[in-house]
Amino acid sequence: xxxxxxxxxxxxxxxxxxxxxxxxxxxxxxxxxxxxxxxxxxxxxxxxxxxxxxxxxxxxxxxxxxxxxxxxxxxxxxxxxxxxxxxxxxxxxxxxxxxxxxxxxxxxxxxxxxxxxxxxxxxxxxxxxxxxxx
Numbered sequence: 836x837x838x839x840x841x842x843x844x845x846x847x848x849x850x851x852x853x854x855x856x857x858x859x860x861x862x863x864x865x866x867x868x869x870x871x872x873x874x875x876x877x878x879x880x881x882x883x884x885x886x887x888x889x890x891x892x893x894x895x896x897x898x899x900x901x902x903x904x905x906x907x908x909x910x911x912x913x914x915x916x917x918x919x920x921x922x923x924x925x926x927x928x929x930x931x932x933x934x935x936x937x938x939x940x941x942x943x944x945x946x947x948x949x950x951x952x953x954x955x956x957x958x959x960x961x962x963x964x965x966x967x968x969x
Contacts, residue, residue: 870959896943899928
């Protein structure tokens with residue numbers, strides 16, 4: 836059985852959270868949870884610590900420099916012979932960093948700063964994020 840570790844960051848700035856909407860197609864392949872709102876994150880690479888992966892993924896996906904706080908959420912799922920484990924860190928922008936979001940359009944097509952799930956009423960949201968922001 837193989838394990839896949841995923842690290843995300845829930846970024847809060849000025850009382851709002853950053854969310855990004857997943858593309859339907861990601862780098863030529865059908866995406867998981869297409870057109871769903873999510874937060875920056877992705878796979879922890881071999882030899883990489885989860886905290887560093889969350890920071891790297893944020894930089895790659897939205898172009899922001901962040902500092903991580905504590906782990907807010909952990910969940911694991913079994914998909915055949917693959918175990919997915921997700922860690923979500925609370926995060927905030929570095930004091931002197933830019934605040935302009937620069938999306939990687941290969942992965943995400945929109946971003947929003949929201950105060951809560953009500954700002955996404957009627958839209959698709961990945962399941963773990965629903966439990967984090969309720």
